[in-house]
Amino acid sequence: MATHLEPDAPRSINCVKYLISELLKREPLKYGKTVKVRISEDSLNFPEFTDNILEDNQNLKPERRLREMEEDMGHKLIAISDFLLAKFKHHTVVLMPQVQSFNPFILDIPLVSLDPNGLYKMAEGLGINVEVNTDDKTSKSLGEVRFDEYIPELIFSDKRLPIKFGSLQFCLCRVAFARKVSEAISWDEVAEEIEGHQKNNLKSDWKRIYYVFRRLNNNFKHISGRDLFAWENKTFRRLV
Secondary structure, rough: OOEEEEEOHHHHHHHHHHHHHHHHHOOOOOOOEEEEEEEEEEOOOOEEEEEHHOOOOOOOOOOHHHHHHHHHHHHHHHHHHHHHHHOOOOEEEEEOOOEEEOOOOOEEEEEEEOOOHHHHHHHHHHHOOOOOOOHHHHHHHHOOEEOOOOOOEEEOOEEEEEEOOOOOHHHHEEEEHHOOOOOOOOHOOOHHHHHHHOOOOOOHHHHHHHHHHHHHHHHHHHOOEEEEEEEEEEEEEEEO
């Protein structure tokens, strides 16, 4: 029987959303952290497959039919792996799914975090809201927040938020953490920092800076439960 994974089907999309949501529950997502997420064929979080019965040979002997069923499971395993690799791309490594049961078909999906910022961006694009435990004492009292530009990362309490070197967020942090908490920073100061790092001569307007500000602020809030910055009239300031 020919089996095909349907990447745009609702169940397939639900599978990706479910894996992201489960992964983000395991914050902080440091580089190399591995999380296993289980999916089952009898749930709505399993990719959609189409079995083409027109290609099925009804005259197969029982032994041959059993062998084809086993091959079908193998094809599904590879199809799911390829599907998730294409979806998660470079920010999360998807290792080969581990079979836990054949009836129903249950898989453990090992996910390895490489770039949490990329995962947050993907989650936001899919409309996923990540709940933050605001009862956590560390989220109420962060203490000093530091930016280490040599690693680079934001450091607060016992948590760390990786920042890609030379990225737009990296440039924003360099400017923001050269100033004191609550000191106003104009958007064009960040634009100058960005243009000094980039080689494409792409000019930055205030909307581009605001987008970078909002993205970094959301990433920080996902982990800490608090805003890092406040924005008003094309200027922003650090809150902590």
